[in-house]
Structures are given as C-alpha cells and as structure tokens.
Amino acid sequence: MVVYLDHAATTPMLPDAILAYADALGVVGNPASIHSQGQAAKRMLEEAREKIAATLGCDPIEVVLTSGGTEAVNLAIKGIWWSRNRGAPKPVILAPGGEHHATIDTLEWLEQHEGAEIGWLPLDDDGLVRPDEVKAALERYGDRVALVTLLWANNEVGTIQPVTEIAALAATSGVPVHVDAVAAYGYLDIDFRAVRDASGSSGGAGLVAMSVSAHKIGGPVGVGALVLSRSASIEPLLHGGGQQRRVRSGTQDVAGAVSFAVAAAFTTGHRADEAVRLAALRDRLIDGILTAVPSARLNGPAGGGRLPGNVHVAFAGCEGDSLLFLLDMAGVSVSTGSACQAGIPEPSHVLRAMGRTELEARGALRVTLGHTTSDSDIDALLAALPGAYAQASRAGLSDRTTKLGA
Numbered sequence: 001m002v003v004y005l006d007h008a009a010t011t012p013m014l015p016d017a018i019l020a021y022a023d024a025l026g027v028v029g030n031p032a033s034i035h036s037q038g039q040a041a042k043r044m045l046e047e048a049r050e051k052i053a054a055t056l057g058c059d060p061i062e063v064v065l066t067s068g069g070t071e072a073v074n075l076a077i078k079g080i081w082w083s084r085n086r087g088a089p090k091p092v093i094l095a096p097g098g099e100h101h102a103t104i105d106t107l108e109w110l111e112q113h114e115g116a117e118i119g120w121l122p123l124d125d126d127g128l129v130r131p132d133e134v135k136a137a138l139e140r141y142g143d144r145v146a147l148v149t150l151l152w153a154n155n156e157v158g159t160i161q162p163v164t165e166i167a168a169l170a171a172t173s174g175v176p177v178h179v180d181a182v183a184a185y186g187y188l189d190i191d192f193r194a195v196r197d198a199s200g201s202s203g204g205a206g207l208v209a210m211s212v213s214a215h216k217i218g219g220p221v222g223v224g225a226l227v228l229s230r231s232a233s234i235e236p237l238l239h240g241g242g243q244q245r246r247v248r249s250g251t252q253d254v255a256g257a258v259s260f261a262v263a264a265a266f267t268t269g270h271r272a273d274e275a276v277r278l279a280a281l282r283d284r285l286i287d288g289i290l291t292a293v294p295s296a297r298l299n300g301p302a303g304g305g306r307l308p309g310n311v312h313v314a315f316a317g318c319e320g321d322s323l324l325f326l327l328d329m330a331g332v333s334v335s336t337g338s339a340c341q342a343g344i345p346e347p348s349h350v351l352r353a354m355g356r357t358e359l360e361a362r363g364a365l366r367v368t369l370g371h372t373t374s375d376s377d378i379d380a381l382l383a384a385l386p387g388a389y390a391q392a393s394r395a396g397l398s399d400r401t402t403k404l405g406a
Contacts, residue, residue, distance in 0.1 A: 003332045003380045007216075007309060007370030008155055008183060014218035014371070017263040021220055024255035031252055032243060045254045048261035055268040056212065056227055057191030064226045064244050065257055069182040069213035071237070072226035073102040075248065076178040076209040077149055079234035081110055084146040084176070092141045094148045096121040096129045097353030100155050100180060104349075107149075116146075123353045126301040127159035134166050138173045148177045152184035152210075156350040156366060157300035158310025160188065163207070167199035171206030176232065178209040182224075186217035186267040187275060187307050192227050201229075208232040214256070218371060219263035223256035267371075278369050279308040281378055285367065288382040289313055293389050299351060299364065309369035314351065318392035320364045326388035332381050335366040362397060 004012070013021075024044065029037035031045045046060070053060040066072045077093070084090045093107060097120050110116035119137050121129055129150060138145060148170050153160045163179055170177045181190055192210055201207045209232060214223040226248075228234065234247060241249040267274075289296055289311070299312040315323060320336040327334055347361030367381065 001331065003377045004372065005367045005369065005377060005381060006333050006335045007373070008366065008368035009335055010215045010221065011218055011370040012372055013215075013220060013259075014263050014266055016266060017219050017259045020262040021255050021259035024258040027254065029254075031254060032241070041254050045252055045257050048254075048257040051261035052225060052257070052264050055190075055264040056185075056210070056225075057193045057195075058227045059230070061245065062192070062227050062230060064228050064248050065252055065260075066224045066226055066248065067222055068215070068224040069180070069211050070102040070224075072211035072213070072224045073100070073178075073180055073182075074106050075226050075234070075237050076211060076228075077103065077106045077147070078110065078237060079247070080147045080176055080178060080209065080232070081114070081116060082235035083233040088143075090144055090146040091115060091117045092119050092145045093117070094119045094121055094134065094137050094141070094145060096123055096150050096161075098123050098127060098154060098156070098350035099149070099151055100182070103149055103151075103180060117144075119145075121150075123350075123355075125354060126305065127154050127157045127299070127350065127354050128301070128305075129161050129166065131162055131165045131169060135169050138169060138175065145173070145175050148175055150177075150179060152179050152181040152190070153188065153307050154300070154350060155183035156348065157312040157354070158183075158306035159300045160184070160305055160307065164195050164199045167195055167201055167207040171199055171201045174205045176204050176208040177201075177206055178211070179207060180211045182211055182213045182216055183307065185212040186271065187278075187309060189271070192229075196229070203231045204229075204233050209234075214260040214263060217263050217267040219260040220256055223253060223260045225260075274371065275308040278373070281369055281373060281375070282309060282311055284375075285311050285369075285378050285381065286313075288378070289385065292382060292386050297360070299354070299356075309373070311367040311369075313365055313367075314356070314360050315363040315365060315389060315392070316360075317396060318363050318389065319395070319397060320348075320362060322392035322395050323363075323365050323388055326391055327381070327384055330384035330388060332384050334381070335368070336364060359397065 029041035031042035050060045208229040210227040215221040238249045324336045351361035
C-alpha cells in the first residue's frame with residue numbers, strides 16, 4: 001500500500017467530483033450555441049461558476065475559468081502588465097523571491113521579450129514578505145510600477161503572506177495586485193471581496209486578480225480560474241470568440257467547471273474542521289521528524305503562520321532527492337524541495353531566497369497532507385524515515401561538477 005503525502009502537487013479527486021465530472025461529460029452542447037442543448041450546457045456552466053464564486057468571495061462574472069493555475073497566473077501578470085504599459089511606460093513588476101515557477105518563468109519571459117524590469121522583494125528567514133519592504137519598493141520605483149504579484153501562501157515552505165497589508169500598500173500607491181492563491185485555496189479562508197474591502201482596494205488599484213486551481217482541492221486537472229475584479233484592466237492572452245468577458249476566448253469546459261464546483265463547495269464547507277485536523281497531524285509529524293533526526297531543520301514558520309498541511313524540512317548531509325527515492329521505495333510518496341534539471345540536483349530556489357546556503361537548500365523534503373491523510377500515514381513516514389535518512393547520509397551529497405571524458 002502506498003502512502004500518499006504529496007497533496008500540494010495534486011490531491012486525489014473527491015468521489016462526488018468524479019461522479020459529477022462523468023455525468024457532465026454525457027451532456028451534449030456548446031454553451032455558446034443558442035439551441036436548447038447549448039443553452040442547457042450554458043445553464044450548467046453558469047450554475048457551476050456561481051458555486052465557485054461563492055467559495056472565493058467574488059461575483060460570478062469575476063470568475064474567468066482557465067485551463068489551470070499556470071494559465072491564470074500568466075493571464076494575470078502578462079495581461080495586467082500589457083494593459084498598464086499602453087501609455088506611459090510602467091516596466092517594473094514587484095515580486096518576492098521564492099515564487100512558484102508559473103510566476104518566475106512568466107516574469108523572466110516579460111523581462112526577456114517585452115522589456116519588463118523585475119523588482120525582487122526579499123524574504124525573511126521564515127519565507128515571509130515583509131510589508132515594509134513592499135512599501136520601500138513602491139516608493140523607490142514610484143510610478144514606474146506596473147503591478148505587484150505574490151503568493152497567498154508559499155507552495156513549498158507553506159508560509160502565509162500578509163496579503164491584506166500588501167494590497168493596502170499597493171492600493172495607496174495606485175498599483176494593481178495579483179495574488180497566486182493556488183496553494184492556499186481549500187486550506188485558508190480565501191475571500192476576494194473581503195480583502196479588497198479591508199485593504200481599501202478600489203477601481204484598478206490594490207487586489208484586482210487572484211489565481212486558483214481545481215486539482216489542488218479535489219477537482220480535476222486542467223481546470224482553474226482567475227478571479228478578476230470587474231474594474232480591472234487587462235489584455236487577453238487568447239483571442240477568438242471572447243467567451244468570457246473578452247478576457248479569455250475558447251469553448252468553455254462544462255464538465256470541468258461542474259466538477260470544480262462540486263469540489264469547491266465540499267472543500268470550503270469542510271475547510272475549518274479539516275484545517276484543525278490537518279494542523280494536528282502536521283504538528284505531530286514535525287515533532288516526530290525532529291525527534292527521529294535531531295539535526296533536521298524545519299523551514300518556514302511554526303504554528304499558525306504556515307499552511308495546516310505543510311511540513312518542509314532540511315536534512316543535513318544528504319540530497320533531498322536521495323531521501324525522496326528511498327522513501328518511495330518504502331512506499332511513501334513525498335516531494336523534494338529541489339528541482340532536477342538534466343539529472344543534476346539543484347538547490348531549492350525558495351530556500352535560497354530565504355537566505356539558506358546551497359548545502360542547506362539541497363537537503364530539503366516537502367511533505368504535504370490532505371483529505372486522505374490519516375494517523376497511520378504519519379506513522380508510516382516516521383517509521384520509514386530513520387532508515388532512509390541513514391542510507392541517504394551515507395551516500396552524502398552528489399558531485400555537481402561534470403567531468404567529461406573521465
């Protein structure tokens with residue numbers, strides 16, 4: 001039996017979401033068609049949009065359905081940047097270090113192809129974006145700032161960011177904000193309207209856009225949404241029909257939206273109790289890891305400052321990838337904090353942004369809990385970890401220098 005502890009990558013689909021998906025796939029009709037079958041499909045689509053909007057604290061018309069979180073992030077960042085640069089140039093995008101690669105790669109593309117300038121915001125030792133650093137950057141760049149983008153909660157180390165405070169600073173400066181809430185959705189109270197109101201966001205300034213994804217909350221892969229304020233100004237990525245507010249063209253995925261809505265309603269309805277349950281399992285796992293491997297170091301804040309299902313630990317003297325493979329052989333699926341390119345282990349960019357050394361960043365392991373996680377899963381990981389760590393430590397750190405012809 002495999003113990004699955006990688007819910008931040010994707011969480012198993014909820015049974016009701018699977019049933020809803022299968023049933024909706026049997027419905028024939030393009031929601032853009034005006035005949036009765038098309039209008040029946042449109043009714044299903046719009047009812048799903050209403051349910052999704054209710055879980056996000058926004059109006060249904062503000063929910064722009066996408067192919068997932070990555071598209072939503074790209075649409076928000078590129079679309080807002082293009083819109084803000086129609087007249088006087090505003091090349092600067094403010095973003096924290098350690099963002100998800102959907103953001104990092106988008107920023108680098110804009111930098112290389114469109115002349116954008118990236119103002120990287122530092123993270124503190126716990127992975128937190130400090131509002132005073134945002135304030136200083138807004139003042140330093142002035143009216144050259146196109147937008148601010150940040151994670152609601154870091155997908156790797158689980159740090160919850162002060163979104164409302166940062167949105168308030170941006171609103172005061174007349175700058176729009178995009179928040180990537182993919183990792184936070186389903187685990188934290190996500191309320192788009194409440195943050196806009198509390199931060200003084202209005203018009204096109206402050207919080208105007210927020211990205212989410214269905215497969216992180218028990219819905220299907222390939223479905224997501226960009227919550228886009230009615231007052232936001234944005235250029236589309238896709239052209240050809242303008243089905244969603246002329247912001248996102250393309251025939252809409254009715255079955256995906258219906259399944260997304262079922263997962264969203266279920267997860268939001270159980271979120272508070274589930275967060276308490278997961279936080280208890282998380283804390284037991286953290287205590288168990290630090291007891292089994294005293295040299296291990298918890299990354300990110302302890303307690304309420306991190307996502308309830310996130311555990312991120314650095315293990316000294318070994319590769320995170322080695323631990324991952326050894327735990328996988330023991331029947332436990334987790335994730336590493338590093339990205340592998342061409343088979344060469346690379347240090348976690350998030351930990352590097354938090355000030356960790358390369359050696360500290362290379363031994364990272366991310367364990368994420370979700371709706372299928374039980375006490376026995378925690379027991380299984382804690383039982384397998386000492387042996388896996390001992391073996392990984394004996395292997396040590398890999399030589400990252402390639403010796404051709406040796």
